[in-house]
Amino acid sequence: MNRAEASELKAAKAHTDSTARRRQGEPDREAPGYLDEFVRKLRGGELGSLPGVFCVVVIWIVFQVLDHQFLSPRNLSNLSVDIVGTGLIAVGIVFVLLLGEIDLSVGSVSGLAAAVFAVLNVNDGLPEWLAVLAAVLVGAAIGGIQGFFFARVGVPAFVVTLAGLLAWNGLMLHVLGASGTINLHERGLVYALTNRYFHHTAAAYGLAALSAAVFFLTSYQDRRRRRAAEVPYRPLAEIALRTGGVAVIAFATAYVLNRFEGLPLALLVFLVFVVGLDYVQRRTKYGRRIRSIGGGVEATRRAGINVVWVRVSVFAISGTLAAIGGLFLASRVASVGQTSGSSILMINSIAAAVIGGASLFGGRGSPWSALLGMLVIQSIASGMLLMGIQTTVQYMITGGVLLAAVVLDSLSRHSQKTHGRA
Amino acid sequence: MSTTPVLALRGICKRFGAVQALTDVELEIHAGEVVALVGDNGAGKSTLVKVITGVGPADEGVIEWNGRPVRINRPHDAQALGIAGVYQDLALCETLDVVGNVFLGHELCKGGVLDEVAMERRTRQLELMDTLSIRIPSVRVPVASLSAGQRQMVAIARALLSDPKILILDEPTAALGVEQTAHFLDLIERLRERGIGVLLISHNLGDVKAAADQVAVLRLGRNNGFFDVLTTSQEQIVSSITGATDNAVTHRKAWAWEAML
Numbered sequence A: 001m002n003r004a005e006a007s008e009l010k011a012a013k014a015h016t017d018s019t020a021r022r023r024q025g026e027p028d029r030e031a032p033g034y035l036d037e038f039v040r041k042l043r044g045g046e047l048g049s050l051p052g053v054f055c056v057v058v059i060w061i062v063f064q065v066l067d068h069q070f071l072s073p074r075n076l077s078n079l080s081v082d083i084v085g086t087g088l089i090a091v092g093i094v095f096v097l098l099l100g101e102i103d104l105s106v107g108s109v110s111g112l113a114a115a116v117f118a119v120l121n122v123n124d125g126l127p128e129w130l131a132v133l134a135a136v137l138v139g140a141a142i143g144g145i146q147g148f149f150f151a152r153v154g155v156p157a158f159v160v161t162l163a164g165l166l167a168w169n170g171l172m173l174h175v176l177g178a179s180g181t182i183n184l185h186e187r188g189l190v191y192a193l194t195n196r197y198f199h200h201t202a203a204a205y206g207l208a209a210l211s212a213a214v215f216f217l218t219s220y221q222d223r224r225r226r227r228a229a230e231v232p233y234r235p236l237a238e239i240a241l242r243t244g245g246v247a248v249i250a251f252a253t254a255y256v257l258n259r260f261e262g263l264p265l266a267l268l269v270f271l272v273f274v275v276g277l278d279y280v281q282r283r284t285k286y287g288r289r290i291r292s293i294g295g296g297v298e299a300t301r302r303a304g305i306n307v308v309w310v311r312v313s314v315f316a317i318s319g320t321l322a323a324i325g326g327l328f329l330a331s332r333v334a335s336v337g338q339t340s341g342s343s344i345l346m347i348n349s350i351a352a353a354v355i356g357g358a359s360l361f362g363g364r365g366s367p368w369s370a371l372l373g374m375l376v377i378q379s380i381a382s383g384m385l386l387m388g389i390q391t392t393v394q395y396m397i398t399g400g401v402l403l404a405a406v407v408l409d410s411l412s413r414h415s416q417k418t419h420g421r422a
Numbered sequence B: 001m002s003t004t005p006v007l008a009l010r011g012i013c014k015r016f017g018a019v020q021a022l023t024d025v026e027l028e029i030h031a032g033e034v035v036a037l038v039g040d041n042g043a044g045k046s047t048l049v050k051v052i053t054g055v056g057p058a059d060e061g062v063i064e065w066n067g068r069p070v071r072i073n074r075p076h077d078a079q080a081l082g083i084a085g086v087y088q089d090l091a092l093c094e095t096l097d098v099v100g101n102v103f104l105g106h107e108l109c110k111g112g113v114l115d116e117v118a119m120e121r122r123t124r125q126l127e128l129m130d131t132l133s134i135r136i137p138s139v140r141v142p143v144a145s146l147s148a149g150q151r152q153m154v155a156i157a158r159a160l161l162s163d164p165k166i167l168i169l170d171e172p173t174a175a176l177g178v179e180q181t182a183h184f185l186d187l188i189e190r191l192r193e194r195g196i197g198v199l200l201i202s203h204n205l206g207d208v209k210a211a212a213d214q215v216a217v218l219r220l221g222r223n224n225g226f227f228d229v230l231t232t233s234q235e236q237i238v239s240s241i242t243g244a245t246d247n248a249v250t251h252r253k254a255w256a257w258e259a260m261l
Helices: A004-014 A014-027 A032-045 A050-066 A075-100 A106-123 A130-152 A157-179 A189-196 A201-229 A236-258 A263-284 A283-293 A297-302 A307-331 A343-355 A369-388 A392-422 B047-054 B077-083 B098-102 B116-125 B130-133 B148-160 B178-193 B205-212 B234-242 B250-261
Strands: B007-016 B019-029 B035-037 B060-065 B068-070 B083-086 B165-171 B197-201 B215-217 B222-228
Touching: A032 B197, A050 A201, A050 A343, A050 A369, A075 A236, A075 A263, A075 A283, A075 A307, A075 A343, A075 A369, A106 A130, A106 A307, A106 A343, A130 A157, A130 A189, A130 A307, A130 B035, A189 A263, A201 A236, A201 B077, A201 B116, A263 A283, A263 A369, A263 B068, A263 B148, A283 A297, A283 A307, A283 B178, A283 B205, A297 A307, A297 A369, A343 A369, A343 A392, A343 B047, A369 A392, B007 B047, B019 B035, B019 B047, B019 B197, B035 B178, B035 B234, B047 B077, B047 B083, B047 B197, B068 B098, B077 B083, B083 B148, B083 B234, B098 B116, B098 B148, B148 B178, B178 B197, B178 B205, B197 B205, B205 B234, B215 B234
Parallel strands: B019 B222, B035 B197, B035 B215, B083 B165, B165 B197
Antiparallel strands: B007 B019, B007 B060, B060 B068, B215 B222
């Protein structure tokens, strides 16, 4: 820091005149604004979450036209709970994608974790919290082991986790034993995860108000600090506009949820994970390292960063989130069986991350991508279910959306590269 | 230039197995001096750079820093002394923005959280950004969308952040266009004004003539002459690189070395 300061001082001394010139030429130090930045990003090929949002809107309109039950509070509320299990797994996938790698084992790991929990809690009578802890630790350990083989031994992540996909599924079947399916206790904590609702309307509205307020305050605080530091900052009107957007979405969601059972516990947990991990990913040194490895391994290594440790830890995060997601999925069906942790789960979670805007080429994406992508996938599934269409068609459509998302990802990367050469 | 050089190499030898890559190489860089290191492919330029940056330490010889002998065994040692390098491949993170790249590995934090505002402010204050900011819309664009010249500026800004005394530029103009090269040569001029010693490795003798004070020629892993740019013609440098003006001693040794292969 001191060296940086020293160099900055020198630079400032040597070129005070040019700095002064720059300041005079730029009396208004406000940023170009969201709109200009948005247009610039689009031109540069940074589509971000735009295709995902577009997808959700189109799907919702189409299904609402086809079946008026689709946008009913009941269906939307169920949708918001259904996205959580796979969504949490997809958040882990987003982290792995940020590294520029892939984790194919997440489905099997989630199944194994759920099986470990069910066997310890239901069959062996272990206290529930202990069984949950064991399941999550199993997920973290598996992620760490796979990460070690990838980062330290140098086996491609694709192959390591493909081996994991098979091995952990086998282990899950072994753990479940002859009994096949284990039903969860209906009064337990894990059962409550997806079946508990905060019925009081104040819960959902309170959460909506809180998110709008926090969004506004952080934006405003950022603006103040930027202004004080004389770097470009957002105009107040734009912050107000964005806060308004957040508030509309939050309150509309709260309104719909309150017209059914209220705020689902599962959705609350999911949002806490997404917001918390988004913060880690964007605002901490650790998050910056994950993204920098995804953007350029060699540059990161030369900057003196311990690449191996970051990689192992990210795979451990992916395993942990897969385990937690597995518990939610088990809670949703109140049981763990031999079909838990199928490869469809893995495919859906990866598809969700990519559809939501995480790049397969590393360095781009956010936990919000997982939420958005899951909304697309689950909306398709839910709409198809309402209309009584077979899962075969659902798979084909989801596959098509995934392909479209990957094509967009590749095109945007290409456009970004050619843009740079212009 | 009678003062003590910031960096001096004396009698540097380096071998890779049976191949003698460097033999008794001498080099001096003073503060505010631009030394060009030229030579044909395989002359030992990269090996010498690796010796200086600690990537591939020398087998024999002395490295002096401000007149005192020092050891550079790891990249970290070189960085600690104040030697920074910008390599041909630039080593940037494509998806991070300019600020993220400049501060990569040296991020500023406040209470455990990245202090983006402070980093952005300092990036904008780096004098390089005066030239760079004309050409990029914001220091918040990802490096992937920058041109080769802009990337070069980012890589140099990154190297200058640690306030180095010696800056090594490896083939800096290889990927640049004509106008960008002109900008780049201006930049070297500014580094010289700031008292930084620059070691410029280049194949382009036009750039060398334009930017450097001294030219050190390597041939077959040996010094093959030091020239003052002002008093030397390009032809003289070329013939020194190609060996047309080998002095007798070098020639005999080189001949013996070639016969050994």
